[in-house]
Amino acid sequence: MNEHEKIFIDYLKRSDLKYTRPRQIILNIVFNNPSHFDVETLYDQIRRNNRDVSRATVYRTMPLLVKSGLIKQSLRCQAKDQYENVSDQDHHLHLVCNNCGKIIEINSSELENRLRSLAEVHKFKILDFSIGAQGLCRKCSNKRDKETKS
Amino acid sequence: MNEHEKIFIDYLKRSDLKYTRPRQIILNIVFNNPSHFDVETLYDQIRRNNRDVSRATVYRTMPLLVKSGLIKQSLRCQAKDQYENVSDQDHHLHLVCNNCGKIIEINSSELENRLRSLAEVHKFKILDFSIGAQGLCRKCSNKRDKETKS
């Protein structure tokens, strides 16, 4: 029983929900994955591991993991919602390349604190951040420059 | 012929595109709307004004307006992409209430500049920002507190 499991079970208990086999399987695969993932990919992983959980249950379990504080909804990429492991890195922002989909993560508590204090002024209670930018990564930016020249 | 029209026509000319009736109608409704809108709502507006433009054309015109610099993709709300009028306020960030959907806009070029310089380090070419947070607005936060007490 690892830390994640403890947290999840605790949340489920508090909410009168049960730690079932499918939820256990999902939890495990989520934390054997790179931090960023979308639900379809997760579902594939589960089936690749010869586990059997229905797609519906996988989707249904995401909000539970979110409410337990283990994962958070992160960015949206290629028309899919992405989640990410919260514990990995504390707070960071994303630079998403429009061309190749690459995601650059940058740690900066400074931006976040600044945003927090701006929200304070409006008595707005922040539950989640989304700081980021879309554009072109170095590679794609260079590539495009060359194409334009020719 | 207003400023928006000038800018749009100029962009279209530069791109060998034509300023057609449907594009004119869309442009007008976009700039008679509150700054934030999603395409479905825009499409409804157009039909409510007894104009006839196909849904496909409305969707198709969005990227043109974006490239012309008149609007930008803003936040995502209720599973729909939102656009917003660029000229209204220059740069600002969004606090979105998870409960009532209210959007609070905050002007701050400071955060943006900071983000820009962080991206610079990675030679990442920023095309668009999204700085914001989700949570509870003052009203909804208060309401929830009361409910919890009872």
Add this chain to the structure above:
DNA sequence: ATAAATATTGATAATGAGTCTCAATTTAGT
């Protein structure tokens, strides 16, 4: 232990935003 109430699941249908196709129409240039 039994029965009733509640929670969970999987299969599958449904929804809905956004995209694609293609034949018909419009436009700009000659």
Add this chain to the structure above:
DNA sequence: ACTAAATTGAGACTCATTATCAATATTTAT
């Protein structure tokens, strides 16, 4: 007017996500 290129509308289509519902499992009350 003639031609080539651009545009349009209607509707088919995709695909992520949600809703439905009957079957199953678990908890609680008796």
